[in-house]
Amino acid sequence: MALLHIAEPGQSSAPHQHKLAAGIDLGTTNSLVATVRSGQVETLPDEADRHLLPSVVYYGKTAVLVGNPALEYSLTDPHNTVVSVKRMMGRGLADMQNNQQFHSYRFAQNDSAVPRIITQAGEVSAIEVSAQILATLKQRAVATLGGELDGVVITVPAYFDDAQRQATKDAAKLAGLNVLRLLNEPTAAAVAYGLDAGNDGVIAVYDLGGGTFDISILRLNKGVFEVLATGGDSALGGDDFDQAIGNWILAEAGLDKLATHAANPVLIRSVLQHARRAKESLAQQPQTDINIEIEGLHWQGCLTRERMQALILPLVKNTLLACRRVMRDAKITNDDINEVIMVGGSTRTLLVREKVGEFFACEPLTSIDPDRVVATGAALQADVLVGNKPDDSLLLLDVIPLSLGIETMGGLAEKIIHRNTVIPVAKAQDFTTYKDGQTAMAIHVVQGERELVDDCRSLARFELRGIPPQVAGAARIRVTFQVDADGLLIVSAKERNSGVEASVDVKPSYGLTDNEIETMLKASMDYARDDMLQRSLREQQVDARRTLEALDAALAKDGDELLSAAEKDSIMQARQYLLDNIDNNDAESIKAAIKQLESDCEAYVARRMNSNIRHVMQGHSINEYSENKE
Ligand code: ADP
Ligand code: MG
Numbered sequence: 001m002a003l004l005h006i007a008e009p010g011q012s013s014a015p016h017q018h019k020l021a022a023g024i025d026l027g028t029t030n031s032l033v034a035t036v037r038s039g040q041v042e043t044l045p046d047e048a049d050r051h052l053l054p055s056v057v058y059y060g061k062t063a064v065l066v067g068n069p070a071l072e073y074s075l076t077d078p079h080n081t082v083v084s085v086k087r088m089m090g091r092g093l094a095d096m097q098n099n100q101q102f103h104s105y106r107f108a109q110n111d112s113a114v115p116r117i118i119t120q121a122g123e124v125s126a127i128e129v130s131a132q133i134l135a136t137l138k139q140r141a142v143a144t145l146g147g148e149l150d151g152v153v154i155t156v157p158a159y160f161d162d163a164q165r166q167a168t169k170d171a172a173k174l175a176g177l178n179v180l181r182l183l184n185e186p187t188a189a190a191v192a193y194g195l196d197a198g199n200d201g202v203i204a205v206y207d208l209g210g211g212t213f214d215i216s217i218l219r220l221n222k223g224v225f226e227v228l229a230t231g232g233d234s235a236l237g238g239d240d241f242d243q244a245i246g247n248w249i250l251a252e253a254g255l256d257k258l259a260t261h262a263a264n265p266v267l268i269r270s271v272l273q274h275a276r277r278a279k280e281s282l283a284q285q286p287q288t289d290i291n292i293e294i295e296g297l298h299w300q301g302c303l304t305r306e307r308m309q310a311l312i313l314p315l316v317k318n319t320l321l322a323c324r325r326v327m328r329d330a331k332i333t334n335d336d337i338n339e340v341i342m343v344g345g346s347t348r349t350l351l352v353r354e355k356v357g358e359f360f361a362c363e364p365l366t367s368i369d370p371d372r373v374v375a376t377g378a379a380l381q382a383d384v385l386v387g388n389k390p391d392d393s394l395l396l397l398d399v400i401p402l403s404l405g406i407e408t409m410g411g412l413a414e415k416i417i418h419r420n421t422v423i424p425v426a427k428a429q430d431f432t433t434y435k436d437g438q439t440a441m442a443i444h445v446v447q448g449e450r451e452l453v454d455d456c457r458s459l460a461r462f463e464l465r466g467i468p469p470q471v472a473g474a475a476r477i478r479v480t481f482q483v484d485a486d487g488l489l490i491v492s493a494k495e496r497n498s499g500v501e502a503s504v505d506v507k508p509s510y511g512l513t514d515n516e517i518e519t520m521l522k523a524s525m526d527y528a529r530d531d532m533l534q535r536s537l538r539e540q541q542v543d544a545r546r547t548l549e550a551l552d553a554a555l556a557k558d559g560d561e562l563l564s565a566a567e568k569d570s571i572m573q574a575r576q577y578l579l580d581n582i583d584n585n586d587a588e589s590i591k592a593a594i595k596q597l598e599s600d601c602e603a604y605v606a607r608r609m610n611s612n613i614r615h616v617m618q619g620h621s622i623n624e625y626s627e628n629k630e
Contacts, residue, residue, distance in 0.1 A: 019150040021180070021386035022141045023188070023378025026130065026154055026168065028086040029210025029237070030345070031055050032372065033137040034379035035145060036388070041192075041376045044137075044144045052345075052371060053140075057082045057132045059119035066136045075269040078104040080119045084211060085133075087234070088126035089171075090163030091115070101235070114167075130171035138175055151180040153382040155374050158184040158216050159230045161447075162459065162489060169488075180385040186216035187225045188377030189341045192368055195220060201338035202228070202330075206356055206364070207374075208319060208346040211237040215323050217330040217337075224422055231326035236318060238279070238346035244311045245275035245303070249290065253299040270294050278303045283348045309351045316352055320359050340364040345371050400425075404481055404489060407444035407453045409434055410538035416481045419449060428480040430496075434546065436553065437469040441477060445491050445504070451531035452538070462504040464493045472546070533587070540590040544582050547594055551575060551601065554608060562607045574600040 022035045022044075030052040034043040043051045050068065058070035058081045065073070073081040082105070088096060093115040096102045108116040108123050116123035134154075141149055154177075156168055165182055172179045183191075186205035190196060195203060200220050207214040214232040218225050247257045249271055261267050274290050281288045287304040327333065340360045346352060347370045356364050368376060383389060400423060405415040408431070417427050433441065441464045448456030467475050476496040483489050492503030551571075559568060578593040 019386040020145050021382035022152050023375050023382045024154045025375035028084050032375045033141050034375040036383040041379050043372045044140050057129050059121035066132050075265045082129045085126050085129040089167040127171045131174035134175035151178045151386045153181050153183050153378040155183050155185045155188045155378050158227050185374050188374045189343045191377035192373045202336050204337050204340045207343035209237050209344040211239050213319050215326050229326045229330035231322050241312045242272050242275040246271045316355050334361045342366045342370050402447050410542040411453045413446050413453050413456050423483045426482040431477045432473045433475045436472045439467045440465045451535040460504050464502045466500040467495045468498045537587040540587045571600050
């Protein structure tokens, strides 16, 4: 049932030649790398047998530390320790400066496209920080596999946009990795469970990590995973469980909440560490002892599973609210869902499993370690893409989350590639000039479902120049949209008569959050009717202006020669009537006015055509004319 086979250039599979490939889960809190060896997927540990690499980088005076050793510095030296760098990928400076979660960093104030964090080891961008994490995982893989990697698959959230995906690819390049494909995290989880080889159906992926919650609804249809909807909360995760438990510890010890101890980072860090350890051990045992011995806090106590569940219940309920929203967006109910996959360390919490099972009214899939499930799917995919599998293995295809198109006259968005189109894809559409003698064209690339450009997201602008001057509508400009397998877009425009062309790689400087995508999609549904009316209004207005311009040009040329005074008078009246109606926001009345003007001009148009033909044929034989025309 494979849909399309795509061999990467130079990577068609040669028999008996095993290539080294790995899958990388580049997470907000933790990252890890996995590979397929002797048909089995395994995640690769460090020397201390730890599989998870904390996604933390410390920029020291003399050394850069990645992972566990860097973690120590995240509270004592926050300026120089970058945590949760994934949240910064593909974002612009203004975006980050206005966002509280990045306030512990100092940003360089320059106009570079990629914002840079000032550390004692120099300025670093989010791409460079991610590259450090990737390089550490790469080393781990090379050491275990005993050779350089031929290629990797890196996972990204389903809602990552072009800029965030591009930033991830750039980081991989910087780390010296050959990226075979970026894969959506929920899709990777579904692959890990082998669902891609199963029956078509709807799958929910519930991913609760350290600081983020993502819920995705996928539909598997003939080997293609389609993202029906994504949602979640980018500020809700296991860290919030730790906070709730930490506040309870402080209350038991007779102290105020964590937030009041900002001046004492050691106390905060210590309490949170104990809270986290207690939480994690309660996945196995019904109660756990806590023993904190630091300056200002000596406390010993016992946390039961019941107590912890009461503390985190409101947070778990919040995730279920997001699940309800996303199901509404995807227009599905519990009955439509065939499988629910649990992803992320926080889904080890028994209460989470229980509540999610109740909510979806089915037993969630938990047999694969929720920390490793995404890396596992990525490794399986990498193994196929690098060419270690027989040719009939499925290649996964992803889809475009929001439609892509260009701006046309009247501020309308013309969609060229529609939402949910399977990538990679290339589509072309012909456009033409609006004015006589027009030699350049401004091409504005937009993304979104709405009809008006103002309601869509602007991705890029470029110009096609050097179009030979022709009458309006004669030029044929072919605009081609190409989206590669990673979801990156290239737009090109070519004038077909002259061959002039221009193109742009779309790398927008701002990322869209999942909430923004959600909002845009929702708006497109809410406003669908309004949008259609707006579109037809704008189309009529453009039509009206074009008719008026053509008429004025014609009148200036031969109006007096071809029209009687009375005829001209009635045309001018119809012209004025159209002018009066053009801005009154009623498509029907504009349409009627255009019709009126056209009917008043009928005789004039016929006379002009005759006079033109006479003009063209003067001095030529009829035969010659028809030959030239061909
Ligand atoms: P991310 O996808 O954001 O990188 P992870 O999937 O690695 O994050 O999840 C990290 C979170 O999982 C942390 O909050 C951690 O405390 C939590 N976690 C790990 N093990 C357990 C456990 N046994 N019980 C509860 N939570 C756990
Ligand atoms: Mg994760």
